[in-house]
Amino acid sequence: MGYTIGQVAKKTGLSVHTLRYYEKEGLLPFIKKNSAGLRVFSDSDLGWLELIECLKATGLHLKGIKQYIDWYIEGDSTLQQRLDMFKQQKIRVEQQMAELQKHMNKINYKIELYTQAVKDGTLHPEKETA
C-alpha cells in the first residue's frame, strides 16, 4: 500500500526519470512524500499512471493530460469538460482503429507480394508501388 519510485518504475516499465518528470509536469499531483522526502506511490497513483498511459497512447500530449488533471483537481464544475474530453478521445481512438485497419491491409498485401517474391527469387517492380 506504498511503493518507492524504483518499484513503480519496475511495475510500469517507465524509468524513474520519467516518473519524476511526470510529477514535475503536474501529472502526478497526489503523490505523498514521507518524512525523509522520499516519494510514496499509492495504488491510486498507479491508477493515475495507467490513465496517463491510456491517454498518451491514444494521442493526447502531456499538456492535454495535465489539462484533464487540472480539471479533476478543480472539481465538479469541470465534469462536462472532462466528459467532452473522453468523448473526443473516443472519436480519436475510432479513427485510429480505422486507420490501423487500412495499414494492416496494406501490410498484408506487401507480405503476400514479398512471400511470392522470395519464392520466385525476384520482385516484379511494377507491383511494388501499386
Added chain:
Amino acid sequence: MGYTIGQVAKKTGLSVHTLRYYEKEGLLPFIKKNSAGLRVFSDSDLGWLELIECLKATGLHLKGIKQYIDWYIEGDSTLQQRLDMFKQQKIRVEQQMAELQKHMNKINYKIELYTQAVKDGTLHPEKETA
C-alpha cells in the same frame, strides 16, 4: 503525371518542408528534377509517400523506413529482409490494435462514469481511479 512539391503537399497534408526533409533523409530517392531544378513528383512517388505514412503510423521511425528503401534499392538480394520487416510490422499492428481496444474500454468506462456524474452534478471520487 507530374506534380510540384506544392501540389503534393496539398494532396498529402504534409508540408513542403516535410517533403524536402524526407527527400534529404533518403526517403524519396526516386524524385526527378526538371531542367530548372524543380522537383517533379510522379504517381509512383505518391505511392512511396503512402507507404512511408503507413510505416510511420504503425510505429517505424524514419530510420527504419530508410532501411527499407535502401533494401529496395539494393534489389532482389534483400527480398527476405523486406518480407521479415513487413511481418514484424504486422505483429506490431496486431499489438497496437489489442492495446487500442483496451484503451477504448477504459475510455468507454470513463464516458459512462462522467455521463452519470454530469447528470448527478457530482463525481463520486472513489470511482475515478478504480
Added chain:
DNA sequence: ACTTGACCTAGAGTATGCTCTAAGTCTTAA
C-alpha cells in the same frame, strides 16, 4: 520593367518527451 508567387539550398531553430549528470541525503548491512 517589375511584382507576385512558387520554387530552390543550406542550415538554424523548435516542440516534445524524455534521459542523464552532479552533488548530496538516508538506510542498511558488513
Added chain:
DNA sequence: TTAAGACTTAGAGCATACTCTAGGTCAAGT
C-alpha cells in the same frame, strides 16, 4: 564506520521529426 545502494533536487543534454529563415532563382501576369 564505512561502503553500497536507493533515493533526492536542479538543471543540462539528447533524439526525433519537423519547421522555419535567409538569401536567391525563375516564370507568368500587368
